Amino acid sequence: MFKVAVIGGSGLLGRALNDELARQTGWQTVSTAYSRTSPRMVALDVRDSVAVERFIDRVAPDAVVIAAAERHPDVCERDPALARALNVDAVRMIAGAANRHGAWTLSISTDYVFDGTHPPYRHDSTPAPLNAYGQSKLEGERALTDTAEGGCVLRLPLLYGPIVSWSESAVTSLVPAIAAAAAPGAQAARMDAWAIRYPTFTPDVAFVIRQMLERHARGETVSGIVQWSGDEPMNKYEIAVRLAEALQLDARLTPQRTPTDATPRPHNCHLASSRLEVLGIGRRTPFDMAIREVLAAFPWQGQATSV
Numbered sequence: 001m002f003k004v005a006v007i008g009g010s011g012l013l014g015r016a017l018n019d020e021l022a023r024q025t026g027w028q029t030v031s032t033a034y035s036r037t038s039p040r041m042v043a044l045d046v047r048d049s050v051a052v053e054r055f056i057d058r059v060a061p062d063a064v065v066i067a068a069a070e071r072h073p074d075v076c077e078r079d080p081a082l083a084r085a086l087n088v089d090a091v092r093m094i095a096g097a098a099n100r101h102g103a104w105t106l107s108i109s110t111d112y113v114f115d116g117t118h119p120p121y122r123h124d125s126t127p128a129p130l131n132a133y134g135q136s137k138l139e140g141e142r143a144l145t146d147t148a149e150g151g152c153v154l155r156l157p158l159l160y161g162p163i164v165s166w167s168e169s170a171v172t173s174l175v176p177a178i179a180a181a182a183a184p185g186a187q188a189a190r191m192d193a194w195a196i197r198y199p200t201f202t203p204d205v206a207f208v209i210r211q212m213l214e215r216h217a218r219g220e221t222v223s224g225i226v227q228w229s230g231d232e233p234m235n236k237y238e239i240a241v242r243l244a245e246a247l248q249l250d251a252r253l254t255p256q257r258t259p260t261d262a263t264p265r266p267h268n269c270h271l272a273s274s275r276l277e278v279l280g281i282g283r284r285t286p287f288d289m290a291i292r293e294v295l296a297a298f299p300w301q302g303q304a305t306s307v
């Protein structure tokens with residue numbers, strides 16, 4: 001029996017990973033949650049070193065995937081201590097505990113470790129984060145590679161996938177404003193058309209992680225830093241246009257050509273995925289197909305028009 005611990009299994013990526021791993025015969029997955037506990041998840045605060053040790057001791061996993069994080073740039077900017085506790089210290093602690101059990105650790109990082117001025121970025125390009133989130137994730141990468149024997153960091157860009165609220169992903173968080181801009185007599189909604197993103201579908205990332213876990217299980221561990229990204233460049237205005245089409249909303253949308261975010265964000269952090277691609281790892285679902293799947297599955301879909 002190959003045992004995987006998913007730390008942060010209640011999050012956007014963690015849930016997609018649980019679904020992917022549940023299809024794997026002969027594997028057992030133990031997932032943790034923090035605020036969104038359920039009978040299927042173990043409650044764990046990754047800031048509690050004793051609880052982390054106890055969890056890893058009890059589960060004795062073969063592999064640990066760290067998907068728990070503080071991933072909101074504005075929160076990290078306001079509360080750098082929280083960003084450090086979750087994105088750096090917890091990674092070191094979990095990787096240390098996993099080492100003691102001989103478990104392989106895979107930790108999730110972000111394209112925001114780069115400044116976005118010279119895409120595409122390779123796994124060995126020089127990081128230069130622009131904000132506290134990117135800085136904490138970069139320190140988390142170093143904590144992982146310094147601590148975990150044979151450990152791996154998987155960098156990802158903007159994620160979207162099955163949601164439990166519109167705000168869970170920066171892609172679907174545009175839906176309420178799109179719906180409001182489709183109301184009779186509504187003002188046009190301004191959407192950022194400056195930053196270029198590569199929206200990446202969480203079930204595709206889960207598939208990539210499952211392939212990496214399979215490699216580890218057969219003794220072909222992928223170590224160091226790897227990256228995975230969708231291959232369709234879009235700004236938020238273009239994402240909003242495609243969301244409106246999928247929702248069949250006649251929304252009035254206007255492109256905003258200059259950045260307006262309070263927290264500095266990179267212009268274009270396109271991640272080269274070649275290190276995984278040459279290993280035959282990867283899957284990319286076209287955005288228009290994937291987003292329709294997400295919208296169709298969201299149980300409160302009808303509420304979009306009433307927000």
Ligand SMILES: NC(=O)c1ccc[n+]([C@@H]2O[C@H](COP(=O)([O-])OP(=O)(O)OC[C@H]3O[C@@H](n4cnc5c(N)ncnc54)[C@H](OP(=O)(O)O)[C@@H]3O)[C@@H](O)[C@H]2O)c1
Nearest residue numbers: 008010011012013033034035036045046068069157158159
């Ligand atoms: N979302 C994106 O667009 C994006 C882009 C690039 C990289 N990433 C990276 O991908 C990874 C997964 O992100 P995500 O979007 O799935 O994040 P998410 O939806 O915000 O989920 C975060 C997870 O962390 C858990 N968590 C929060 N505080 C915790 C604590 N004190 N102790 C234990 N667990 C805690 C949450 O548990 P509860 O929900 O139960 O509280 C949840 O399971 C992160 O490393 C993130 O930096 C995300």
